[in-house]
Amino acid sequence: MxxxxxxxxxxxxxxxxxxxxxxxxxxxxxxxxxxxxxxxxxxxxxxxxxxxxxxxxxxxxxxxxxxxxxxxxxxxxxxxxxxxxxxxxxxxxxxxxxxxxxxxxxxxxxxxxxxxxxxxxxxxxxxxVLTPDELLVNDERRRALWQAVESLPKRCAELLRIIAFVPRPHYDAVAAALDMPLGSIGPTRGRCFAKLRLVLAKDPDWSPR
Structure with missing residues (x-):
């Protein structure tokens, strides 16, 4: 439609x-x-x-x-x-x-x-700026997004939470915070985003817009 x-x-x-x-x-x-x-x-x-x-x-x-x-x-x-x-x-x-x-x-x-x-x-x-109705719709999307994040494996959820709230996270700081090898953060980040997209794709109420 x-x-x-x-x-x-x-x-x-x-x-x-x-x-x-x-x-x-x-x-x-x-x-x-x-x-x-x-x-x-x-x-x-x-x-x-x-x-x-x-x-x-x-x-x-x-x-x-x-x-x-x-x-x-x-x-x-x-x-x-x-x-x-x-x-x-x-x-x-x-x-x-x-x-x-x-x-x-x-x-x-x-x-x-x-x-x-x-x-x-x-x-x-x-x-x-956004109307209250638009704010509500956006907030519902954020809630659905974070529910999806929380459904991921613990390491993915922790990594995505840090990336979301830090505009340009330094990988050395992320590595220290999560006790991860520095070189594994980029590939892990990519795999976590891929898992997140799969979870959201199965949610009938999720819309990227």
């Missing part, structure tokens, strides 16, 4: 993504209600699931990794202060993404030592 000429996704893929997004919103809304009632485990589950989404939201604004981590922490603190003020629990993701973006804009403006505009200005700014 031909994909959408803009997104590259087939209609069935988009339908599955919408259904998964709706189910996830409902589940997170239930967790928010439970957190309001004092269920700390529910709040922990929200934080664990949506921290990657918020981190990528902050990074999409051009912040460094450290600044993005600060934005995420501030976003969670804001949620704690306003836990009872979110009118629609099912809109928790949008609320958090908007809060993270505004905090990222504030941090970015402060780093340039410019005057910070008021919040009403942000409402009119053109948004050229």
């Amino acid at each position: 031909a994909g959408d000429p803009v997104t590259g996704h087939a209609p069935a893929d988009r339908a599955r993504a919408r259904a998964a997004g709706a189910e996830r919103r409902a589940r997170l809304g239930e967790l928010l209600v439970a957190a309001r009632q004092g269920d700390s485990a529910a709040l922990d589950a929200i934080v664990a699931e949506l921290t990657p989404v918020l981190w990528h939201t902050a990074r999409n604004q051009g912040l460094s990794s450290q600044a993005a981590e600060d934005v995420v922490q501030t976003t969670w603190l804001t949620l704690l202060r306003r836990l009872d003020t979110i009118a629609a629990p099912g809109a928790l993701i949008e609320w958090l993404v908007t809060t993270a973006r505004r905090e990222a804009w504030r941090v970015s403006a402060a780093s340039r030592k410019d005057d910070l505009p008021g919040d009403d200005v942000f409402d009119d700014l053109p948004d050229g």
